[in-house]
Amino acid sequence: MYEGYENSGVLIMIVMKNVYKKYPNGVVAANGLNVVIDPGEFVYVVGPSGAGKSTFIKMMYREEAPTSGDVIVNGINLATLRNKRIPYLRRQIGVVFQDFKLLPKLNVYENVAFALEVIEESPAEIRKKVNDVLGLVGLTQKARMFPNELSGGEEQRVSIARSIVNVPKVVIADEPTGNLDPETSWEIMRMFEQINTRGTTIVMATHNREIVNTIKHRVIAIKGGLITRDEYGGEYYEG
Amino acid sequence: MKARTLSRHVRESFKSIRRNSWMTFASVSAVTVTLLLVGVFIVIMMNLNQLAQSIENDVEIKVIADPAANEAAIKVLVEKVRSTEGILEVVFSSRDEELDKMIKSFGDELSLYKQSNPLGDALYVKAKDPQQTATIAKKIDTYDYTYEVVYGEDKVEKLFNVLNMSRNVGLVLILALLFTAMFLISNTIRITIVARRTEIEIMKLVGATNNFVRIPFLLEGMWLGILGAIAPMLIISIFYFKLYEYWEQKLQGELLQLLNTTPFIFQLNGLILFMGIFIGVWGSFMSVRKFLKV
Numbered sequence: 001m002y003e004g005y006e007n008s009g010v011l012i013m014i015v016m017k018n019v020y021k022k023y024p025n026g027v028v029a030a031n032g033l034n035v036v037i038d039p040g041e042f043v044y045v046v047g048p049s050g051a052g053k054s055t056f057i058k059m060m061y062r063e064e065a066p067t068s069g070d071v072i073v074n075g076i077n078l079a080t081l082r083n084k085r086i087p088y089l090r091r092q093i094g095v096v097f098q099d100f101k102l103l104p105k106l107n108v109y110e111n112v113a114f115a116l117e118v119i120e121e122s123p124a125e126i127r128k129k130v131n132d133v134l135g136l137v138g139l140t141q142k143a144r145m146f147p148n149e150l151s152g153g154e155e156q157r158v159s160i161a162r163s164i165v166n167v168p169k170v171v172i173a174d175e176p177t178g179n180l181d182p183e184t185s186w187e188i189m190r191m192f193e194q195i196n197t198r199g200t201t202i203v204m205a206t207h208n209r210e211i212v213n214t215i216k217h218r219v220i221a222i223k224g225g226l227i228t229r230d231e232y233g234g235e236y237y238e239g
Numbered sequence: 240m241k242a243r244t245l246s247r248h249v250r251e252s253f254k255s256i257r258r259n260s261w262m263t264f265a266s267v268s269a270v271t272v273t274l275l276l277v278g279v280f281i282v283i284m285m286n287l288n289q290l291a292q293s294i295e296n297d298v299e300i301k302v303i304a305d306p307a308a309n310e311a312a313i314k315v316l317v318e319k320v321r322s323t324e325g326i327l328e329v330v331f332s333s334r335d336e337e338l339d340k341m342i343k344s345f346g347d348e349l350s351l352y353k354q355s356n357p358l359g360d361a362l363y364v365k366a367k368d369p370q371q372t373a374t375i376a377k378k379i380d381t382y383d384y385t386y387e388v389v390y391g392e393d394k395v396e397k398l399f400n401v402l403n404m405s406r407n408v409g410l411v412l413i414l415a416l417l418f419t420a421m422f423l424i425s426n427t428i429r430i431t432i433v434a435r436r437t438e439i440e441i442m443k444l445v446g447a448t449n450n451f452v453r454i455p456f457l458l459e460g461m462w463l464g465i466l467g468a469i470a471p472m473l474i475i476s477i478f479y480f481k482l483y484e485y486w487e488q489k490l491q492g493e494l495l496q497l498l499n500t501t502p503f504i505f506q507l508n509g510l511i512l513f514m515g516i517f518i519g520v521w522g523s524f525m526s527v528r529k530f531l532k533v
Binding site for chain 1: 241243244247437438440441442443444445446447448449451
């Protein structure tokens with residue numbers, strides 16, 4: 001447990017303190033980020049391409065480590081986290097991508113179960129959890145189908161199911177509607193809303209103006225490695 | 240590790256071997272050829288070693304005493320030779336015994352010499368370290384009452400040089416071959432890994448430990464090594480048993496003897512299997528390492 005990051009007795013979900021990130025090629029993707037995200041929040045991360053959105057997101061599940069500063073997720077400081085401990089951090093975080101990242105040779109059920117198999121859950125536990133979560137995302141009927149037999153929206157639902165099957169406290173989504181048509185995007189957003197109402201914190205990087213302006217949540221705008229705007233119920237605009 | 244996890248890893252590794260059957264075939268063949276060559280080398284080297292040892296053990300210095308020397312002088316010489324540094328044993332053979340030996344090998348005509356034996360007493364000297372034979376022989380030659388000091392001289396030295404050199408060359412070749420096989424296996428595993436990149440990425444994202452990702456690949460490397468070792472083990476064993484049989488019949492009781500089949504051939508098979516497993520596991524370990532930094 002990381003000391004000093006509690007808000008009136010409640011642990012803060014995500015804290016970034018003076019986070020600076022410089023890549024080996026010289027690009028500075030984070031230039032002093034300071035952010036506090038409470039449990040149960042729904043946060044949009046917006047900004048133009050190359051602004052540092054992806055780095056901001058990747059540092060939360062420790063795909064990237066900050067060059068300096070602290071990143072604390074669920075009480076664990078990722079800046080000092082030993083490489084060996086990373087897998088255990090990731091078990092507390094669900095990640096959803098724009099390109100779904102499903103395994104084409106596994107069917108829907110197996111794709112979701114895979115996330116539990118690799119963390120060595122018991123078969124009985126896996127069966128129960130996977131069936132539950134497939135019901136939640138409405139894919140029980142399609143459990144035996146393979147990714148290439150599904151629509152884009154269905155594929156993204158599988159990937160969401162995989163990210164929440166282990167009941168993480170945070171779900172981090174990197175442009176989850178980027179590859180989907182508008183109608184399907186709304187359907188996926190409803191799913192995230194539903195997950196959020198169960199108390200799961202959601203951090204979502206997005207380019208979708210309509211969604212941000214319609215389903216109002218906190219908006220963090222990033223440009224040039226800096227947070228240029230951080231407002232509750234904010235609008236989507238560049239800058 | 241849970242038994243369930245282990246059995247999953249084993250299943251995964253078999254699946255991967257089947258999926259990449261051509262690469263599997265290529266690297267198994269590479270291991271087979273390598274281990275076959277290495278095995279043959281070892282057979283030759285071990286037998287050369289054995290030959291060298293038996294020759295080394297047979298190398299002795301023959302010191303012929305001055306036939307004119309009296310008994311007291313001979314005694315002094317024997318004592319002096321006995322006390323020379325680096326001597327393992329000294330066998331005294333009197334002039335009459337020497338003549339008997341000659342008669343035995345050259346025929347009864349020599350019995351004529353029994354009336355007046357022209358030979359001197361002889362000392363057969365063995366060095367503790369056979370490689371020191373020349374030095375010791377030269378030293379003994381300086382003693383009084385020696386008539387002649389005989390040993391294989393430069394022939395023995397040359398033989399030792401050739402044997403030493405062939406041992407070193409063999410060792411270098413073996414290492415080079417093993418390295419090549421390891422490189423080939425590591426390439427095969429790399430191709431398997433590249434094909435399964437997304438899978439590894441997802442595994443790491445949902446919190447699989449490095450070992451969980453790594454073990455199936457290490458097992459795959461191990462299977463490749465074991466598969467590659469089977470043919471060399473069989474071929475070398477059969478060949479050596481046949482050769483040994485033939486050799487025993489043709490050259491019974493001669494100086495040059497092959498190493499006994501037991502335990503040699505079993506030790507060799509164990510070594511080949513071990514080398515197969517080692518290059519397989521190590522080769523795949525090397526290529527997995529690069530892909531685990533997600």
